[in-house]
Amino acid sequence: MFTLPDLDYPYDGLEGYISKKIMQLHHDKHHQTYVDNLNKAVDAAPQLNGKTIEELLVNLDAAPEEVRMAIRNHGGGHYNHSMFWKIMAPKAGGEPSGKLAEDLKAKYSSYESFVEQFSEKAVKIFGSGWAWLMPDLSIETRPNQDNPIMDGKPAPILGLDVWEHAYYLDYTFKRPDYVKAWWNVVNWDEVGKRYSA
Numbered sequence: 001m002f003t004l005p006d007l008d009y010p011y012d013g014l015e016g017y018i019s020k021k022i023m024q025l026h027h028d029k030h031h032q033t034y035v036d037n038l039n040k041a042v043d044a045a046p047q048l049n050g051k052t053i054e055e056l057l058v059n060l061d062a063a064p065e066e067v068r069m070a071i072r073n074h075g076g077g078h079y080n081h082s083m084f085w086k087i088m089a090p091k092a093g094g095e096p097s098g099k100l101a102e103d104l105k106a107k108y109s110s111y112e113s114f115v116e117q118f119s120e121k122a123v124k125i126f127g128s129g130w131a132w133l134m135p136d137l138s139i140e141t142r143p144n145q146d147n148p149i150m151d152g153k154p155a156p157i158l159g160l161d162v163w164e165h166a167y168y169l170d171y172t173f174k175r176p177d178y179v180k181a182w183w184n185v186v187n188w189d190e191v192g193k194r195y196s197a
């Protein structure tokens with residue numbers, strides 16, 4: 001059975017950038033629904049019992065066809081959001097430090113230029129999806145709840161949810177405003193850990 005992970009901070013911890021109301025709905029309702037539907041899908045395919053979420057997503061082809069799409073969507077939703085809560089934090093933002101900062105600068109010439117390129121790709125995603133920072137510091141996007149690990153790629157070190165449920169209550173249709181604000185809650189310590197892992 002998969003379970004909803006707790007947030008490491010209060011629902012109002014990101015206020016000013018992401019409201020308590022969004023965090024409550026996004027975590028308690030949207031993420032919970034992904035968990036519930038993932039459990040239903042795994043229940044319907046006993047051969048998948050005991051597999052980790054990573055194992056399920058990396059081997060989607062191994063899942064019976066009747067549950068494959070549910071595992072892709074809801075398992076992806078569970079995996080992606082579990083990361084999303086961790087790579088944000090109260091009183092966070094600013095610039096990364098250490099090797100991650102150096103390597104981002106080497107690849108994008110400056111932190112600002114990296115933010116600009118990542119933001120542009122996130123804003124341009126058509127419909128619902130995510131923008132990802134990969135361990136080689138390239139930027140990828142995926143629709144829906146797809147994650148690059150489903151294509152045999154390594155796990156991203158940072159992800160930005162641009163589904164409307166992530167911002168509509170605070171920013172209505174203005175995705176660029178949400179993306180701009182979001183950098184103020186990025187937990188670079190956590191992203192740095194994932195980068196060096």
Ligand code: MN3
Pocket residue numbers: 026030081161163165166
């Ligand atoms: Mn979401």
